Structures are given as C-alpha cells and as structure tokens.
Amino acid sequence: MAYVFPASTSVILGPCVIFFRLNQMFLNSELDPLQRQKVFVYSFTHTSVPLPKSSVKLYMVPFKLFPVLRMSRSCAMDKSLVFGDEHPKNLLISGVLGPTKSQRFKMLDDSEFNSPGSTNDLEKQLQDFFSDVKAMIKMGKEEDAVDLLQANYEAVKAQVDSGDQGIKEAALLDVIALGYMALGDLRTVGSLMNLLYKIVNGLKDEELLLDSILVHMGSMHAKLENFEKSIYFYRRSLEIMERKFGRNNSLLCTPLLGMARALGSDGRATEAIKTYQRVIMVLESSRGEEGEELAVPLFALGNLLIKEGKASDAEYPFNRVLKIFTRSYGEKDGRVGMAMCSLAQVKCAKGEVNDAIDLYKTAINILNESKYMALDDKALEKMRIDLAELLHAVGRQQEGRALLEECLLISERFNGKEHPSLVPHLVNLATSYSRSKNFAEAERLLRISLQILGKNAPPDDPSITFPMLNLAVVLFNLHRDEEAERLAMDVLHFREKAFGKESIPVGEALDCLVSIQSRLDKDNSESVELLKRLLKIQEKAFGPESMEVIETLKRIVHFLNKMGLENEKNPLQNRLSVLRNKHKQKIMY
Numbered sequence: 001m002a003y004v005f006p007a008s009t010s011v012i013l014g015p016c017v018i019f020f021r022l023n024q025m026f027l028n029s030e031l032d033p034l035q036r037q038k039v040f041v042y043s044f045t046h047t048s049v050p051l052p053k054s055s056v057k058l059y060m061v062p063f064k065l066f067p068v069l070r071m072s073r074s075c076a077m078d079k080s081l082v083f084g085d086e087h088p089k090n091l092l093i094s095g096v097l098g099p100t101k102s103q104r105f106k107m108l109d110d111s112e113f114n115s116p117g118s119t120n121d122l123e124k125q126l127q128d129f130f131s132d133v134k135a136m137i138k139m140g141k142e143e144d145a146v147d148l149l150q151a152n153y154e155a156v157k158a159q160v161d162s163g164d165q166g167i168k169e170a171a172l173l174d175v176i177a178l179g180y181m182a183l184g185d186l187r188t189v190g191s192l193m194n195l196l197y198k199i200v201n202g203l204k205d206e207e208l209l210l211d212s213i214l215v216h217m218g219s220m221h222a223k224l225e226n227f228e229k230s231i232y233f234y235r236r237s238l239e240i241m242e243r244k245f246g247r248n249n250s251l252l253c254t255p256l257l258g259m260a261r262a263l264g265s266d267g268r269a270t271e272a273i274k275t276y277q278r279v280i281m282v283l284e285s286s287r288g289e290e291g292e293e294l295a296v297p298l299f300a301l302g303n304l305l306i307k308e309g310k311a312s313d314a315e316y317p318f319n320r321v322l323k324i325f326t327r328s329y330g331e332k333d334g335r336v337g338m339a340m341c342s343l344a345q346v347k348c349a350k351g352e353v354n355d356a357i358d359l360y361k362t363a364i365n366i367l368n369e370s371k372y373m374a375l376d377d378k379a380l381e382k383m384r385i386d387l388a389e390l391l392h393a394v395g396r397q398q399e400g401r402a403l404l405e406e407c408l409l410i411s412e413r414f415n416g417k418e419h420p421s422l423v424p425h426l427v428n429l430a431t432s433y434s435r436s437k438n439f440a441e442a443e444r445l446l447r448i449s450l451q452i453l454g455k456n457a458p459p460d461d462p463s464i465t466f467p468m469l470n471l472a473v474v475l476f477n478l479h480r481d482e483e484a485e486r487l488a489m490d491v492l493h494f495r496e497k498a499f500g501k502e503s504i505p506v507g508e509a510l511d512c513l514v515s516i517q518s519r520l521d522k523d524n525s526e527s528v529e530l531l532k533r534l535l536k537i538q539e540k541a542f543g544p545e546s547m548e549v550i551e552t553l554k555r556i557v558h559f560l561n562k563m564g565l566e567n568e569k570n571p572l573q574n575r576l577s578v579l580r581n582k583h584k585q586k587i588m589y
Contacts, residue, residue: 122168123209126175133179142183149179153192160199167207170199174213181220190224193217211240211255218258227266234259250286250293253279257297269308276301292328295321295339302342311349318343334372337363341383353394360387376414381407385428392435401432420456423449427467430474439477446471462498465491465505472512481520488513507537514555524559531556550579 129152136145156172177192196217203210214237221230238255245251256279263272279297287293298317305314322339329335344359364383367373373380384403391400408425415421426449430442449467457463469491475484492509499505514530531552538548553576560569 122171126171130175130178134182137182145179145183149176152176160195165199165202167203167209170196170203170213171209173199174216177220178216181223186224189220193220193224205240211237211244214240215255215258218255218262222258222262222265227262230262231259231266234262248282248285250283253282253297256282257300260300264304269304272304273301276304290324290327292324295324299342302346306345306349311346315343315346318346332366332370334367334370337366337370337372340366348390353390357387357390357394360390376410381410388428392432397432397436401429404428404432418452418455420452423452423467427470430470434474434477439474442474443471443478446474462494465494469509469512472516476516481516485513485516485520488516502537502540504537504541507534507541510534524563528556528559531559545579545582547583550576550583553579
C-alpha cells in the first residue's frame with residue numbers, strides 16, 4: 001500500500017408583556033445559507049420558579065460578533081476522567097468533538113493486538129500521523145495540516161479505487177476524517193464518512209481495529225447530527241467488544257456513553273437513560289461504587305433527567321458525584337465546585353431557590369479560590385449570571401447586580417472597554433436597573449452597548465436589535481413614547497428582514513410595539529392586526545394552547561371590545577374561556 005510521507009519519517013495521516021429572565025438568542029452563523037435565518041432560543045429560565053414580573057426581558061446579545069455561551073445547565077467534566085484505563089498507555093485521545101469529548105481505545109495489551117504483523121506498525125504510524133496533524137493545528141499551521149490530510153486522502157483513495165478496501169484503508173480514512181474534524185471541516189468529514197461506510201460495511205467484525213474505527217464513526221456522525229447512523233455504529237462496535245471482552249468490561253463504557261448521548265440527542269430519552277444506567281452498573285462492578293470514573297455517566301444521566309423534567313430523579317446522581325469528588329480531592333477542589341453547580345441546578349428546578357443560591361455561592365467561591373478555572377472562563381461567567389438571575393428572582397437585586405457588575409469588569413479587564421463581549425453584560429445590568437425602576441441608568445448602559453455595537457458590527461447586523469428593543473422598553477417606562485415607538489418600529493423592520501416575518505424575534509417586537517402604541521392612542525384596528533400577527537407566531541412557536549397565546553387573546557378581545565366589534569370578539573372570547581378552563585384543570589391536577 002502506497003502512502004504519502006511528510007518531511008519527518010512518520011506516515012501522513014480534524015422583548016411589553018414580559019418578565020425578567022435570562023435568555024440567549026442568536027443566529028447560528030455557521031449554518032449553511034438555507035438555514036442561516038433560523039433563530040435558536042436558549043432559555044435559562046428556571047421554569048419551576050415563578051419569576052417576578054418586570055417591564056424588561058433580558059437578552060444575552062446574539063450573533064457572530066459575540067462569544068456566545070452555548071451552554072445548557074450542564075457542567076463540564078474534568079478531562080482527566082477517562083475509561084478503559086486497564087491499559088492507560090494505550091489510550092489515544094482523538095480530539096473529536098461529539099456531544100462531549102470522545103476517547104479512542106487502543107487495546108494493545110490484548111493478546112491479539114500483540115501478535116507479530118503489520119497491525120501494530122500501522123497503529124503506530126496512524127498515531128504518529130495524527131499527532132503531526134494536531135501539532136500543526138495547535139501551531140496555527142492549518143494549511144499545512146490540510147495539505148497533509150489531502151495528500152494522504154488522494155493516496156488512499158487511489159488504493160480504494162484500485163480495489164484495496166480493507167482495514168488498512170479504513171483505518172487511514174478514519175484518521176484523515178479525525179483530522180478534518182479537528183479542523184472543523186464538517187463537509188469534508190461527511191464526504192469521508194460516506195466512503196468509509198462503504199468499506200466498513202464490507203468488513204467482518206473480527207477485523208482488528210474495527211471496533212475503534214466504529215466508535216470514531218459514531219462520534220463523528222453525532223457531530224454531524226446524523227444520530228441514527230451514530231447509534232448504528234456505536235451499537236456495532238459495542239457488539240464486537242462484548243464478544244471480545246464480555247458484557248461487564250469497563251472498555252464497553254466508551255461506545256455505551258457515545259450511544260447514550262446520541263440517543264438523548266435523537267429524543268430517545270428512555271433508551272438513553274437505560275444506557276447510562278448500564279454504564280454505571282458496569283463501572284460499579286469493575287471499579288467499585290466509589291470509583292472516580294462514575295462521575296462521567298452520573299453527570300450525563302443527571303443532566304438528561306433535568307432536561308426531561310425529572311429534577312427529583314436527577315438529585316441522586318449529582319449527590320453521588322459530589323461525594324465522589326469530595327472524598328477524592330477534598331472540599332476545596334474545583335471539581336467539587338463544579339459538582340455543587342450541577343446540584344444547584346437541580347435545587348433550582350425543584351423550586352428550592354434558597355438552597356440553590358447557597359450552593360452556587362459556595363461553588364463559585366471554591367472555583368475562585370482553587371483557581372480551577374480562569375477568571376474569565378465562560379462556564380464560570382455563566383454560573384455568576386445564573387446566580388444573579390436567582391438573586392433577582394427572590395428580590396435580592398443588589399446582590400445580583402453586584403455579580404453582573406463583576407462579569408462586566410472581568411470582561412473589560414480581559415477584552416478592553418469597547419469589545420463587543422461587554423454588550424451582554426451591559427444589557428444584563430440595564431435590565432437589573434430597570435427592575436429597580438432606575439430607568440435613567442438603564443438607558444445610559446444600553447446606549448453604551450449600542451455605541452460599542454456601532455463600532456464593531458455592520459449597520460444591518462440584527463445583533464443591534466436586542467439592546468435596541470430593551471432601550472425601547474426603557475424609554476416607554478420613561479414616558480418618551482414617540483422615541484420608543486420609533487425604536488420599536490426600527491427593530492420590527494430589522495427583524496422581519498433578518499429572521500422572517502413569522503419568527504419569534506418579530507413576535508417580540510410586535511408585542512412591544514402594541515404596548516407602546518396603545519398609550520399613544522393609536523388606531524385600535526392597527527393594534528388588533530399587529531396582535532393577530534403575534535398570535536400566529538405564538539401558536540406556531542409555543543402551541544395553540546400556550547400561556548403566550550392566552551395572553552395575546554386577552555389583549556385582542558380587549559381591543560375588539562373597545563371597538564364594539566362583538567361579532568368578531570365573541571368567537572375569540574369563547575376560545576379564551578376554553579383555554580382558561582384547561583389551564584385551571586392542569587393546575588388542579
């Protein structure tokens with residue numbers, strides 16, 4: 001088999017009926033052109049905790065200029081926690097990013113892998129090659145890495161076209177795909193997966209290295225959001241490893257964890273939960289009930305249970321993680337702080353707000369004192385914002401505001417006073433001051449944020465509409481209605497163009513505009529038409545029986561009643577009565 005070699009001797013192988021909550025709304029600038037207008041809303045509202053009403057809704061400013069916090073309430077695990085360490089010297093961390101980092105097992109101590117022949121030589125060459133690619137990327141030599149990967153792809157493709165479609169070709173294509181994954185070139189990865197599938201599909205399960213290749217294919221398909229294929233490859237790898245090592249060997253935890261994540265991402269939560277539970281049982285039987293490795297599946301299981309609304313069930317695994325880390329590292333270790341953060345999320349979801357606040361405070365103190373995370377780490381920043389949100393929710397605005405100010409100061413220190421990363425913190429602080437009726441200070445902060453955006457974003461960037469809409473609400477509260485109306489109209493037109501006329505951001509602008517115009521004694525018929533547009537958006541986004549729909553129906557009925565349009569009002573009044581009764585029954589049961 002002819003392979004291309006580099007200079008070294010190794011083989012070549014990546015917004016006014018609104019309440020206070022922290023939202024993140026942004027465009028995913030990495031999507032293809034056909035998808036780029038879609039808006040993704042990540043709400044960090046604690047749904048079990050009724051937050052007090054306010055005239056302001058807080059946005060974490062969106063779009064490509066800003067360091068978007070694409071985090072759920074999950075906490076990252078310590079990178080040193082890996083499985084299959086019966087043979088730690090043979091673990092190769094692939095660097096592939098699926099839902100979480102994935103490890104590639106190199107089970108060379110197995111007698112089959114130690115037999116004489118070319119397989120071990122090939123593995124060594126592949127390891128050396130992938131190390132070369134990672135080193136180039138780390139040094140910023142991405143073009144060199146691409147050249148290296150492309151040269152090897154052309155060589156192996158020629159071999160495949162000539163009829164050589166064995167494990168060696170599959171292994172090399174696998175590592176080339178890992179290289180492009182590390183580079184973030186998902187399009188090329190997808191193409192390589194198609195070719196690799198044709199080869200792997202014809203290989204027998206007994207082929208050496210096949211289980212490892214299948215695990216990688218599962219991880220990469222998960223990254224490509226092809227969850228069915230991801231599950232298929234993880235399952236096949238699992239079946240091979242079960243025959244080779246038995247059903248209770250800890251080496252099975254890698255494909256099991258990957259498959260559980262893919263199942264969860266595919267909406268198959270029940271199967272995912274059972275799979276995580278199996279991982280836990282396997283580790284308990286092989287490592288004991290207090291093994292540090294249990295933290296990974298326990299964390300994942302807890303996060304999935306919270307996502308599925310089973311906060312009470314999630315408390316047990318997070319408590320176990322906290323105990324494991326406390327016992328292993330001591331009460332002041334950063335990993336203990338991370339575990340406390342997850343447990344705080346559970347307490348919050350259960351409505352135990354004061355307990356959640358105490359846990360968050362302790363966790364942040366531990367993380368700061370242990371220097372486990374950098375002061376400007378985005379995960380630590382999100383913990384401060386989550387805690388600030390809870391403090392505002394229970395009326396402790398001054399404490400919450402202090403945290404928001406801390407976030408702003410840290411961002412200023414590390415990024416400068418005119419960096420766009422300051423905008424979310426300025427908007428957060430403005431929201432806090434609005435909640436305390438200090439609208440003048442809120443206006444000042446929002447205008448600063450708009451100045452920063454004006455210097456860093458193009459005029460048509462929809463990011464600008466988020467502080468603009470907040471400013472419209474502040475001006476409305478300052479009774480500067482004409483100015484507020486002009487801003488809200490500008491936001492509406494901006495968002496219609498950027499997100500589409502039936503998008504959620506447009507609905508929020510319509511909501512704000514109607515409230516402003518109603519105080520300006522505008523034509524009621526115009527308000528009704530705007531509210532009807534809002535109703536259609538809410539019905540599509542939240543469902544025809546949602547609370548958002550009920551609130552908008554109430555407003556439409558109110559305006560129709562003022563206009564004396566009984567015939568048009570009555571059907572909507574009847575619908576509203578039905579929906580109210582349904583919601584009362586839900587509360588009762």
